[in-house]
Amino acid sequence: MIPLREPATARPGTTFHRMLERIRYEGAYSTRERAEEVTRAVLAALGRQLTGEERSDLAACLPAEAALVLTGQSPDPRPLTGWGFVKDLATRTGGTPATARWDTGAVLAAVADLAGPDLLDRVLARLPSGYALLFGRAELIQAA
Template sequence: MYDQPRANPSVTAMTFDQMLERVRYEGAYPTRERAEEAVRTVLASLGRQVTGDDRVDLAQCLPVEAALTLTAQIPEADQLTGWGFVKDIASRTGATPAVARWDTGAVLAVVARLAGPDLLARILHRLPGGYALLFGQAELRQPQPAA
């Protein structure tokens, strides 16, 4: 028995080209190629953090090319905080943390719209603190005390 996909019915499907143009606008990137580089880098990093049904449902909301970038990654055993996520992107790309944060915000703002509020809330609930701001949302949960 198969579950029906839980795609967000309130969000219009977007092609990869439309996604790149939206990210280019959000990030004020000078070229489509620079926007595509940001999309692929951020989605690959996100693919190492999001697992299970959330990963499957998010992939279903994305254009095929973006979904393949997300799902091609093997999830890491230890999840990074939001700031750790940005620092990881910076270290993998050689960018400064400020540029990595900019890229992350531009891409994840578009991903948040494609995912819709319900799926985004589920994903944020399962990720460590700091991701809400990266998706352009308020951080509403209390940080967990260090063990």
């Protein structure tokens, strides 16, 4: 059987170190260790929300260390909206919602770049409302 589409794969040369350096720069984190801590927390939270082919395809776009964090989580049976995602992350990390929103934006901007627009469209279609802004995109709402 021939697959209808090729699964996404990590961009050549994309290492976990490079991903962390981008997140460190985007998030203005003072150390690589802080960027890694934030990255792991956000990817774990995303791994609890994302299911299906989109989860495995997204993992294939990420460096191995990041993919393991994303897929190492059991999906949460209660899907969270984008704002719920941020509040849950703040609770789990002991931070504020504002800090969690900042951290989420820094990490998910890098993830969106690695995923590319087609896969990101599919990921956003799988998640509840409110995630587009977290990935650095406008939230499109269909008219009733």
